[in-house]
Amino acid sequence: MENCTLYTHEVEMEKVLACVRAHFGASAVTVKGPDHNWESISIRSGKKLLRKGNTLSITYRQRAVPGYELLYSDDPVTANLMGMHGFVQQLPADNPALKELLLAKITTINTEIAMQAEPAFNGELRAVVMEMAQELDGIFFSEKNFIFNTPVQGFWDKSGALLLDVNGHATATHLAVNIHAKYFDAAEGPSPEAAARKDRSLEQLTGMQVKSSVNLPVIVDENAVVLRTAREVAERTAILAAVNAVAFGYLDGSEVVQYLQQNQLWDKTTDAEKTFLDNPTPDDKTRETWKCEDVWVLLWALHKIPSLGYINDLCNLDMVPETAFPFKGPASDPAAFLNDAVSLRSATEILDANDLYYRAHWACVDARLKGEQEPVHPGIVYERHYALNWLINYRNQPWDDVTCDT
Structure with missing residues (x-):
């Protein structure tokens, strides 16, 4: 069995269904749910173009609110994309400019499409997967499989060129970052409040000689946060x-x-x-x-x-x-x-602290991954980030399960 995931800014998944039906024939494809809002697609052996014993299963999930920026959210797809963004930020890169394009591309993703081939992505399955990527202007994240013929985790573009692997290598030279006008026009982007908070934190950290990333998303707004009682x-x-x-x-x-x-x-x-x-x-x-x-x-x-x-x-x-x-x-x-205990500090004060420690925590993780000295005490920063995340109900996690995503 082999797996890969295709990421795209598209939200209209009828394109996926049309692609597999055009490639294998409608009789080869089993769909769960209505065509305009399907839940899963299965393509089985014995059908047109598909060798006996081979199957392909496709599922997907999407951001709760499609957009072109990553904003702090409890939405599981957004949370996963934020984790991916942080993961890529910490990777080495032979081509830093291409890495920056990949980071920009990740912020535009709205849909993740999971594909599972049994026993493997043979020639025809690979062909339909690459057709989907072209149609959806997608990128791949994958481990070892037939599609990319590599034992290394990494990201590939819609043509199959390597954008970045965990060792920092790439074969691609450019990556287009496209945004549909309908998302751009509808998206509000970070609120002035959240953007200003981010700027204040970065300025404060710069004054401490702590270098954080300007690409980290803003955190939740005061009008959306639900503090603990x-x-x-x-x-x-x-x-x-x-x-x-x-x-x-x-x-x-x-x-x-x-x-x-x-x-x-x-x-x-x-x-x-x-x-x-x-x-x-x-x-x-x-x-x-x-x-x-x-x-x-x-x-x-x-x-x-x-x-x-x-x-x-x-x-x-x-x-x-x-x-x-x-x-x-x-x-x-x-x-x-x-x-x-009848009152808490204001949401403004708590979010200001959360934003500061979130960005300081990223700086510690980044330095550690690079084999450098952390710019501030990592134990202090982690525990305070942990408690502040709990205070703001980050991802609605109970105390034992609080995560400190960077």
């Missing part, structure tokens, strides 16, 4: 602070379990935290100590500390006033802290 943030802070006491060796896991159960916080303790408290190994303790940075961010969001401080400075929870800290030992009661 103050109560939810306070409960998460209280749990993290208690678990952190075990990480630093001040208490046993069983003592904190009892504390969380007695104070009606156990049901809100995550599975990963429960596993840690049950068996806090030395390695797990070391990793968990970094969560003090998350506590710091959430205390800031709850107005318990005046600022996050410099991006490269470790937090100091000892500086938090006793009345503003949720955990004072296994005999303490977090009720006063929880009841006092």
Whole structure:
């Protein structure tokens, strides 16, 4: 079995159906769903041009809102494209100009078409796939298969020329980046608010001598973000602070379990935290100590500390006033802290911080992939980005599953 994915700015998938029917004949093609909105296409052996035993299956998915730019979104296709964009940014390139064109092309993609050949992409299957690519002005991402005859992951253009592989090599010399006028005219692009936030973050990072990428998308707007509630943030802070006491060796896991159960916080303790408290190994303790940075961010969001401080400075929870800290030992009661949590900082403040740490995190990842020294402390940046992503409900992910896409 072989797989490849074709990416295109087109959204009219009747073109795919017309292409396979024209190539193999209508009787060879089985379609699930109506022609104008099909769900899957299957082409089976014994039909016109297709050798016995060969099949081709095609499915697709699209951006919730088609466009020509990548904007911060929970939409799974957009999230995947943002991940692809970040992946390409971090690859080496023998032809940097071509890499920039590939990055621009990725931002215009609206549809990803997954194709699976059994047992392989033979001559006729390859031919129809390349016809689709021409018709849809697409690009491919693929691993080893018959189409491109290579063992290396990479991106290919609609003619089969290599745009960029994971080693930075290319055979293509140019890539057209086309945008339908209907998308361009309809697309609003980044809001002035989001664009200004991005510019402020980049200016701030430049002042710290941290080089981030101007190609990273903007983040969610204030009118679209749904922040966690103050109560939810306070409960998460209280749990993290208690678990952190075990990480630093001040208490046993069983003592904190009892504390969380007695104070009606156990049901809100995550599975990963429960596993840690049950068996806090030395390695797990070391990793968990970094969560003090998350506590710091959430205390800031709850107005318990005046600022996050410099991006490269470790937090100091000892500086938090006793009345503003949720955990004072296994005999303490977090009720006063929880009841006092009635408001969060503004969406503007939280999004400004999120945008800054998002771009700083990218700079750390980029430097690490290049074998260079990270420009700021990667542990601090990652944990604060993590907590800020949770605060803004990034991709609606629960605490244990928060991702820090760059």
